[in-house]
Amino acid sequence: MTKMMKRALVGAALAAFGLQAGMAQAAPVTASATAKARILRQITVTNTSDLDFGTVVVGATASTVAVSAAGARTCGASLTCTGTTTSANFDISGSNNAVVTIGGDNSVTLANGTGGTMTAALSRSASTLTLANSAIGGSFQVFGTLSVGASQADGAYTGTFNVNVDYQ
Numbered sequence: 521m522t523k524m525m526k527r528a529l530v531g532a533a534l535a536a537f538g539l540q541a542g543m544a545q546a547a548p549v550t551a552s553a554t555a556k557a558r559i560l561r562q563i564t565v566t567n568t569s570d571l572d573f574g575t576v577v578v579g580a581t582a583s584t585v586a587v588s589a590a591g592a593r594t595c596g597a598s599l600t601c602t603g604t605t606t607s608a609n610f611d612i613s614g615s616n617n618a619v620v621t622i623g624g625d626n627s628v629t630l631a632n633g634t635g636g637t638m639t640a641a642l643s644r645s646a647s648t649l650t651l652a653n654s655a656i657g658g659s660f661q662v663f664g665t666l667s668v669g670a671s672q673a674d675g676a677y678t679g680t681f682n683v684n685v686d687y688q
Contacts, residue, residue, distance in 0.1 A: 563614040565685050571628075571662055573640070574603035578672045585668060589645040589661040599668060607645075608662040612685055616653045622646055622660055624683035630666070632675030640666040642681060648688065 573585045579598030586594040587605050595601035612620060622644055630638045642664040651657030662683060 560615040560618060560687055561613075563612065563620065563685050563687065565683065566611045566613075567608065568611055568659075569606045569609045571608040571640075571642075571664065571681075572604065572606045573666045574601055574605045576601055576666075576668055576672075578668055578670070578674075580670055582670045583668055584665050586665040587663050589643075589663045591663075596668070610660055610662070610683055610685075611656045612649065612651065612658045612660070613655065614651050614657055614687070616651060616657065618651050618657075619688040620649050620651060620658075620685050621688050622649060622683065622685055624662070625681040628664075628679040628681035630677035630679035632673060632677045634673070634675060636673035636675055636677070638666055638668060638672065638677055640664045640679070644683070 571587065573587055574593060576585055576595075577600035579600075581598045583596030583599045585596060585599060585601055587607055588594075589607050591606045593601055593605040614620065624642070624644065626642055628640050628642060630640065642662055645661040645663070649658040649660065662681070
């Protein structure tokens with residue numbers, strides 16, 4: 521081998537060793553992330569009053585009785601309405617400042633136990649609510665319009681409806 525080739529081989533060997541030594545000594549690159557969790561208290565919903573359309577004396581034609589979110593009644597033509605009326609009221613508790621969605625049944629069938637039925641269309645006073653910093657974080661009402669048939673059968677009519685509340 522010639523002198524020049526020997527020098528080239530020695531130079532290449534030294535260069536290769538130098539690269540490997542440099543690579544072996546390179547510092548690793550690191551990054552970090554944060555782990556998170558948000559804990560919310562269990563939501564509770566408490567019914568504090570029922571939806572009550574009061575006492576209705578029927579007429580010869582079908583009509584409606586409406587109860588507002590505030591509990592005020594509107595009695596339709598050919599009906600006579602008396603007694604106390606209320607909207608259904610619900611209290612919500614949960615995590616402070618959390619936003620909740622409110623849903624539930626849009627109608628309820630009321631029955632008198634002897635075959636008579638009526639249907640009420642339901643509405644809610646809110647579809648979302650931000651819970652306040654208090655024992656009762658918020659409240660909402662369910663109200664509606666009861667369809668009373670012509671010569672509706674008498675009796676005490678009742679029906680059950682559901683509401684649901686969940687964190688948004």
